[in-house]
Amino acid sequence: MPRQKIAVSDAPNIALIGMMGVGKTTIGRRLARRLSREFFDSDHEIEKASGRTVAGYFRDHGEAQFREGEKRVINRLVDPDIKKASIILATGGGAFTHEETREILNTHCLTVWLKGDLDTLFERVSRNNKRPLLQVENPRAKLQELIEARHPIYAQAHIHVPIAKGPHIRTVNRVIKAIQKYQETNKKPSP
Ligand SMILES: Nc1ncnc2c1ncn2[C@@H]1O[C@H](COP(=O)(O)OP(=O)(O)OP(=O)(O)O)[C@@H](O)[C@H]1O
Ligand SMILES: O=C(O)C1=C[C@@H](O)[C@@H](O)[C@H](O)C1
Ligand SMILES: [Mg+2]
Numbered sequence: 218m219p220r221q222k223i224a225v226s227d228a229p230n231i232a233l234i235g236m237m238g239v240g241k242t243t244i245g246r247r248l249a250r251r252l253s254r255e256f257f258d259s260d261h262e263i264e265k266a267s268g269r270t271v272a273g274y275f276r277d278h279g280e281a282q283f284r285e286g287e288k289r290v291i292n293r294l295v296d297p298d299i300k301k302a303s304i305i306l307a308t309g310g311g312a313f314t315h316e317e318t319r320e321i322l323n324t325h326c327l328t329v330w331l332k333g334d335l336d337t338l339f340e341r342v343s344r345n346n347k348r349p350l351l352q353v354e355n356p357r358a359k360l361q362e363l364i365e366a367r368h369p370i371y372a373q374a375h376i377h378v379p380i381a382k383g384p385h386i387r388t389v390n391r392v393i394k395a396i397q398k399y400q401e402t403n404k405k406p407s408p
Pocket of ligand 1: 235236237238239240241242243244260307308309310311341342344348381383384385388
């Protein structure tokens with residue numbers, strides 16, 4: 218089947234933000250393929266740079282230090298003075314909750330909040346134990362607590378996209394349409 222022509226014009230970096238398990242990594246990788254952009258995942262970059270898993274990093278250094286490392290890694294990926302080509306970035310679930318990181322992301326990227334409901338997120342994060350913040354007695358209650366605390370912060374993203382049920386492509390298509398609509402609405406008038 219011929220590929221749909223994609224016009225995400227003059228797009229700057231696109232950063233996916235949202236709760237753990239919502240699909241930032243999965244959708245981001247596919248989005249990058251569709252838009253012929255390079256894909257990065259901040260969690261993977263931290264793991265590469267530190268030689269530790271995210272869970273190991275949390276264990277050895279704690280969350281506060283992880284957030285500082287995450288900020289530096291994200292800045293290196295999206296600051297146009299450092300990185301020239303526009304990228305697709307999947308962030309870690311907590312990155313956007315850090316004020317300075319949020320500022321970096323909203324300055325240098327179109328930020329896209331992938332929004333999911335508790336049942337979907339819980340089903341997905343229950344598939345493995347890679348998320349250190351959920352290694353508690355009642356992970357579902359913790360996830361609910363994080364949703365309540367974080368959704369108002371995620372709402373500061375430029376674009377909000379509720380994830381679709383079914384195959385990944387549906388969510389990828391929703392993201393592309395939402396970006397196009399945003400660009401159309403925010404188009405600068407020609408001189
Ligand atoms: N549209 C989808 N349908 C079904 N499963 C999905 C979909 N998108 C992602 N998943 C699955 O959900 C799980 C979590 O996805 P993913 O790792 O992409 O989330 P994430 O937002 O990057 O989470 P984190 O913040 O922890 O990095 C994975 O097992 C992935 O295969
Ligand atoms: O939501 C979070 O705070 C996190 C999500 C993951 O992507 C990792 O960055 C880490 O497990 C923390
Ligand atoms: Mg991820």
